[in-house]
Amino acid sequence: MRVTVEITRRPEIADPEGTNIMRALTDLGHPHIESVRVDRIIHLDVTGDDPDHVKLQVEEMCRQLLANPVLEDFRVEVSE
Amino acid sequence: MRTAVIVFPGTNCEHDVVHALRSLGGDAELVWHRATDLSDFDGVILPGGFAHGDYLRTGAIARFSPVMAEVGRMADEGAPVLGICNGFQVLCEAGMLPGALIANRDLAFICRFVDVEVTDTSTILTRNAALGQRIRIPLNSYEGNWVDPGFGARVALTYLDNPNGSQGSAAAVSNAEGNVVGVMPHPERASDELLGSSDGLVLLESFLQSLVPA
Numbered sequence: 252m253r254v255t256v257e258i259t260r261r262p263e264i265a266d267p268e269g270t271n272i273m274r275a276l277t278d279l280g281h282p283h284i285e286s287v288r289v290d291r292i293i294h295l296d297v298t299g300d301d302p303d304h305v306k307l308q309v310e311e312m313c314r315q316l317l318a319n320p321v322l323e324d325f326r327v328e329v330s331e
Numbered sequence: 332m333r334t335a336v337i338v339f340p341g342t343n344c345e346h347d348v349v350h351a352l353r354s355l356g357g358d359a360e361l362v363w364h365r366a367t368d369l370s371d372f373d374g375v376i377l378p379g380g381f382a383h384g385d386y387l388r389t390g391a392i393a394r395f396s397p398v399m400a401e402v403g404r405m406a407d408e409g410a411p412v413l414g415i416c417n418g419f420q421v422l423c424e425a426g427m428l429p430g431a432l433i434a435n436r437d438l439a440f441i442c443r444f445v446d447v448e449v450t451d452t453s454t455i456l457t458r459n460a461a462l463g464q465r466i467r468i469p470l471n472s473y474e475g476n477w478v479d480p481g482f483g484a485r486v487a488l489t490y491l492d493n494p495n496g497s498q499g500s501a502a503a504v505s506n507a508e509g510n511v512v513g514v515m516p517h518p519e520r521a522s523d524e525l526l527g528s529s530d531g532l533v534l535l536e537s538f539l540q541s542l543v544p545a
Contacts, residue, residue: 264478267434267496316395319388319424321431321480 252302254309256293257326258318293317302329332542335362335372337402337418339382339393344415344519348378351522355532357539364396373542374411374455375402377418379471379517389432389474390420399425411455411541412511416472419504419513423477428504428513430479436496440473444528445516447488447502454487454509455541456518456534466530468521470494470502475515477501487512510541 260266266288273287299305306329313325334352338345338361345361352359359376362369369375382393393399399421406412406427414422422428435441446467449460460466466488475495488503495515503514518531 261480263480265433265436265476265496267436267438267476271438316387316391319391319431321423322433322478 252297252299252305253330254295254297254305255328255330256295256309256313256317257328258291258293258313258323259325260288260290260323264322302331305329332358332373332544333371334359334374334376334539334542335366335369336360336376336378337362337364337398338378339364339380339396341382341384342378342380342417344379344517347517347519348376348415351519351531351535352376352539354522355536355539357535362398364393364398366398367401369398369401369405372405373544374538375405375413376538377402377412377414377421378519379416379418382417382421385417385474388424389417390422390424393421394425403427406506406511409508409510410543411538413456413538414513415517415519416475416515419515420474422511422513427511428506429481429484430477430498430504432474432515433476433478434474435472435476435494441475441494442471443469444521445470445494445502446491447516448491449487450489451485451487451505454485454503454505454512454537456503456505456512456514456537457487459537459540460533464533465491466521466533467528468516468518468531468534470516471520472515477504477515479504485509488514
């Protein structure tokens, strides 16, 4: 099964990369940007028959390693 | 009394740390990250570098290296545990220090001397220093911007000019007990006048004097 993990930085945590990209875009003549956030997407291929079980497994992986609970939230999506 | 200087794949400051500790009369040995027994040691230093390539997040994979269970045990028992630069990042990822380290505010890799001030003298890094003492040591990092949404940490050193955007200008952070400390600039790189400063010695002396027999 193909699993997509989206890891996003919490809104209250600064994102220097997003802030600097926004500055560059503004300099390039795009003045209407309100914010830019840079997040991370991880694709996994996981063996299993039960999408719900696979999702639980990957959520556990997020808590253990893939996301830092101090900084980030995560969302797991399983597709056949 | 012996200090274990941990070497992960990608660590690159371990020899500098050992050299600096030995120059102060300390007994320090390199220990590979797969070690599972640190019972012969009385303290631990996680040196700087790029442990496990800094993949995913700095320190994220290193915290699961086999040796980290022993580092955690020693920290719980009150032994001095010091993370320098990348070692600081590993200790945060391991949950042994509050907060996390993100990219510097201006997205620049900062490699220069910085001035820091001692703000807490009851940690293993600062016990020999004076409150308000100013120290000049090199910073060498990209992810040196410390954030702590909990605002609960003890800050042992602060930057005078906060070059990386660190919360509260924190350059070194301690756990509540004062025995686990992370410092972003490198005391071992300011351990001899030949290096441009020996200001880091007072910090390393503090660490060595914090060692008690296991």
